[in-house]
Amino acid sequence: MVELPICDRAGNTLIEFRFVTEEELGRLVKRVVVPASLVVVIHAEAVLMMFDSRRRQWELPGGMRETGESPREAAVRELGEETGVHGVDLSFAAVAEFDLTKPGRREFLAVYRVRLQVVPRLTVNDEALDFRWWPPSEPVSEEMSPLDAEIARRVVRSSAG
Template sequence: MAELPLHDRVGNVSVGLRSAADEPLEPLTARAAVPASLVVVLCVGAVLMIFDSRRRQWELLGGMREPGETPREAAARELDEETGIRGVPLSLAAVAEFDLRRPERRESLAVYLARLEFVPRLRANDEALAFRWWLPSEPVSEDMSPLDAEIARRVVHSSSR
């Protein structure tokens, strides 16, 4: 696993990833905004990555919370919108902390784990142009978010213990 802090090509920095067991989400949301959720979809040891149309890179699926939505509800909605996967149990795996650019801010994101028994039929759309199953033991390609790859590696590693 890579050492943190970890930078991406546009200057965003992953500064921490806390296991959900170390820091439950509820106390964190009382102290700081958790405006978005990510989902690590795991199937037979591989992680689902989407090719994001705006950022032009492979990354975890997820997105911003809508008004009144919990982080888990946002994760479930994004999973459905970006892939067509519905009704899969989501477990809170971690809370990721970033120093982001454009605009500059510190942000905490809820990271959920979805375990699948079989490879689902996926639905491409305007946001997720393509899908790929990535093994966390593989190198991170130049067209993949190193931040998301590291989150996936750490979530998969901690879930296998």
């Protein structure tokens, strides 16, 4: 685990990562915008990373909330759309706070997790060009989002045992 804040090659910064309850997330959503959700999919102590077609890097599945959608609903929908994984029971893990560029803004993201017993059938699509199972004990490659890798490491460590 590295000390925060950390930056990626585009200048985006993971400022803080907090393990809170989903009830606390609900209170946060009433005060600030939480526009997106990420999902840490764990199998055999490895994390599912997808190669994002737009950002051209390995990152966690997830994305923006649609109008009227809760952070959990966004996580479920995005996981299905980006990976083809449906019908899994996500658990809320944490809130990640970012300082983002292009456009410059402060953003909070909801982070969910699911531990799978069986490797799912994954679906390559317009958003996810490929998938890999990344053991968080391995170094972060140049092609991987260091922000998403750090989130994955913290979630895996918190759910071990």
